[in-house]
Amino acid sequence: MAGATTLHLGGDQATRFESRAATRETPLVKWLILGTALSFFTIFLLMPLIAVFIEALRKGWETYATALIDPDALSALRLTLLAAVIALPLNLVFGVCAAWAIAKFEFRGKHFLITLIDLPFSVSPVIAGLIYVLVFGAQGWFGPWLSEHDVKIIFAVPGIVLATVFVTFPFIARELIPLMQAQGKEEEEAAIVLGANGLQTFWHVTLPNIKWGLLYGVILTNARAMGEFGAVSVVSGHIRGETNTLPLHVEILYNEYQFAAAFAVASLLALLALVTLGIKTWVEHRAAVAYRNSQDDAS
Amino acid sequence: MSIQVRNIQKQFGAFTALDDISLDFPTGELVALLGPSGCGKTTLLRIIAGLEQADSGQVLLDGEDASGTHVRDRQVGFVFQHYALFRHMTVFDNVAFGMRMKPRRERPSEKQIAQKVHELLNLVQLDWLADRFPSQLSGGQRQRIALARALAVEPRVLLLDEPFGALDAKVRKELRRWLRKLHDDLHITSIFVTHDQEEALEVADRVVLMNHGHVEQIGTPEEVYRHPATPFVYGFLGAVNFFHGRVEGDGLRVGDDHLNHAAGSFGQGAEVVAFARPHELDIVVDGAAGQGIAARISRILAFGVTARVELDGLNGATGQHFEVELTRERVSELSLEEGQSVRLLPSRLSIFEQSHAATAGAGK
Numbered sequence: 001m002a003g004a005t006t007l008h009l010g011g012d013q014a015t016r017f018e019s020r021a022a023t024r025e026t027p028l029v030k031w032l033i034l035g036t037a038l039s040f041f042t043i044f045l046l047m048p049l050i051a052v053f054i055e056a057l058r059k060g061w062e063t064y065a066t067a068l069i070d071p072d073a074l075s076a077l078r079l080t081l082l083a084a085v086i087a088l089p090l091n092l093v094f095g096v097c098a099a100w101a102i103a104k105f106e107f108r109g110k111h112f113l114i115t116l117i118d119l120p121f122s123v124s125p126v127i128a129g130l131i132y133v134l135v136f137g138a139q140g141w142f143g144p145w146l147s148e149h150d151v152k153i154i155f156a157v158p159g160i161v162l163a164t165v166f167v168t169f170p171f172i173a174r175e176l177i178p179l180m181q182a183q184g185k186e187e188e189e190a191a192i193v194l195g196a197n198g199l200q201t202f203w204h205v206t207l208p209n210i211k212w213g214l215l216y217g218v219i220l221t222n223a224r225a226m227g228e229f230g231a232v233s234v235v236s237g238h239i240r241g242e243t244n245t246l247p248l249h250v251e252i253l254y255n256e257y258q259f260a261a262a263f264a265v266a267s268l269l270a271l272l273a274l275v276t277l278g279i280k281t282w283v284e285h286r287a288a289v290a291y292r293n294s295q296d297d298a299s
Numbered sequence: 300m301s302i303q304v305r306n307i308q309k310q311f312g313a314f315t316a317l318d319d320i321s322l323d324f325p326t327g328e329l330v331a332l333l334g335p336s337g338c339g340k341t342t343l344l345r346i347i348a349g350l351e352q353a354d355s356g357q358v359l360l361d362g363e364d365a366s367g368t369h370v371r372d373r374q375v376g377f378v379f380q381h382y383a384l385f386r387h388m389t390v391f392d393n394v395a396f397g398m399r400m401k402p403r404r405e406r407p408s409e410k411q412i413a414q415k416v417h418e419l420l421n422l423v424q425l426d427w428l429a430d431r432f433p434s435q436l437s438g439g440q441r442q443r444i445a446l447a448r449a450l451a452v453e454p455r456v457l458l459l460d461e462p463f464g465a466l467d468a469k470v471r472k473e474l475r476r477w478l479r480k481l482h483d484d485l486h487i488t489s490i491f492v493t494h495d496q497e498e499a500l501e502v503a504d505r506v507v508l509m510n511h512g513h514v515e516q517i518g519t520p521e522e523v524y525r526h527p528a529t530p531f532v533y534g535f536l537g538a539v540n541f542f543h544g545r546v547e548g549d550g551l552r553v554g555d556d557h558l559n560h561a562a563g564s565f566g567q568g569a570e571v572v573a574f575a576r577p578h579e580l581d582i583v584v585d586g587a588a589g590q591g592i593a594a595r596i597s598r599i600l601a602f603g604v605t606a607r608v609e610l611d612g613l614n615g616a617t618g619q620h621f622e623v624e625l626t627r628e629r630v631s632e633l634s635l636e637e638g639q640s641v642r643l644l645p646s647r648l649s650i651f652e653q654s655h656a657a658t659a660g661a662g663k
Contacts, residue, residue: 186381187385189350190379190383190448191396194448194451194452195372195401195452196400197400200400204385204396205385
């Protein structure tokens with residue numbers, strides 16, 4: 001969460017550190033550290049990823065394709081994308097508002113708001129799901145009222161969207177707050193003195209300055225929204241073709257011993273994740289460039 | 300346009316930033332708010348701009364109470380210490396910003412905007428930088444662009460918050476002259492905040508000296524420099540020597556030494572502090588005991604037009620340091636040497652009561 005930019009800052013310095021004899025470590029230490037990191041990476045990250053694809057294709061392309069175009073799988077994909085598509089704009093608006101308020105204004109209850117934003121991080125997703133069951137479920141607070149008006153939230157699509165929104169709540173706000181705090185409010189003040197109104201200031205001054213951080217937050221939100229299991233699992237009810245998301249569908253297939261199909265769907269999720277990662281890396285790179293420029297600006 | 304502030308009070312928690320400040324800034328003048336950091340000068344400027352809200356008191360722009368007027372409607376130009384240029388916009392877009400943000404019916408056409416922008420960029424002599432981004436400019440260039448941007452909306456007053464504070468000494472000096480010239484051309488009522496006394500004295504028509512949220516003195520640069528009203532002003536404007544003493548007879552007793560200077564209206568035995576500028580002190584090699592202040596020369600710096608002699612106080616003034624400015628001829632005439640014991644005789648002394656003087660030392 002430290003921000004897209006911080007990751008890239010070490011780059012130049014690390015090279016300089018390594019190229020100087022006075023600060024260089026012995027080859028043994030270097031290879032020991034590198035070896036540990038690489039073997040960990042291979043065993044715990046790379047091998048499982050490869051295993052997913054190998055297992056998925058074990059019974060040939062045909063089984064793989066069948067698993068993917070299975071109506072239940074397609075409906076799970078649709079639901080996953082739907083949840084992400086709804087959760088994203090909601091969290092985008094909320095995240096920008098919260099970050100703007102926290103970074104640019106002083107008000108009572110600011111720390112409480114920051115703590116509140118972190119809540120979805122600290123609470124287990126299962127509990128998050130459970131909260132919605134307790135509030136909106138048949139036996140919950142609003143349960144009777146909802147069933148009277150024929151509104152179904154739990155064990156239906158709205159519940160899944162709600163749970164997704166909840167777990168992805170902090171990503172954008174958390175990404176933007178340090179960025180906006182670091183940028184200060186002088187540019188906004190300059191804009192206001194020059195006669196710009198609030199909306200113009202946000203649109204022409206604030207937004208261009210945070211766009212890379214914002215995009216990074218959006219990507220993280222998207223990745224989490226598509227991959228969420230715990231919270232969604234509690235509120236979903238696992239109705240095939242209706243309330244199953246991709247991760248839930250993988251679990252069902254696996255529990256039914258359809259390993260090839262399970263891995264095929266899992267590989268689809270993995271692909272989505274890889275694409276997201278690719279975009280994320282690109283955004284990070286752009287953010288680092290933008291950050292360097294703004295650093296020049298400050299010097 | 301004239302600016303008046305009436306009984307401005309501002310508190311940050313337990314800290315009083317401004318304590319009942321009332322000031323007049325007449326039309327067309329360039330006024331400096333001068334003081335050490337934390338004296339409230341920037342806060343006052345921001346209150347005039349509307350970027351900060353006073354706890355009580357009024358800001359009158361052109362005689363009208365502006366307390367209820369939004370910042371964007373006050374028509375002030377504000378220049379920030381760290382430029383606050385829009386980093387993602389070119390120089391041209393930065394300067395054009397204010398005009399482009401106007402409501403549609405007041406907004407000039409793009410052609411008019413472009414013409415005005417180039418006019419302003421010419422005024423700050425940076426037209427050739429129109430397509431650059433702020434990060435590609437030097438500090439001095441950035442501040443001139445910031446000024447052009449502020450002038451683009453034709454403000455009624457110009458407020459500058461430590462405009463040269465982030466620049467190096469040479470550029471500061473250059474921009475100082477340039478700002479003065481610009482003001483002489485435009486005659487726009489301007490207030491600029493600075494902690495650099497040289498800058499304030501050199502550029503401003505009038506100087507307002509502030510300390511701890513109070514106004515210490517207002518006057519032309521000459522007035523405040525020649526006739527400081529308080530010990531603080533004395534200490535803040537230029538180098539100064541001070542002697543703690545007591546009124547005795549028709550002079551002052553400083554430790555074991557005596558100064559024959561009329562103490563004016565102070566009563567016998569009053570604890571006072573006397574101030575003298577380095578050029579107002581003379582060095583006597585063979586003075587009689589008790590006449591003048593005994594001191595030992597610690598260093599002689601003779602690289603400038605005048606020589607500077609640094610001394611350590613003896614007798615009653617032990618632990619104090621003095622600075623004397625002499626012509627180089629005088630130094631060789633007296634054949635001064637480092638380590639030599641001499642006496643200091645002030646040609647002129649300004650005497651203040653002890654209680655007021657507490658802040659003087661903190662000033663410099």
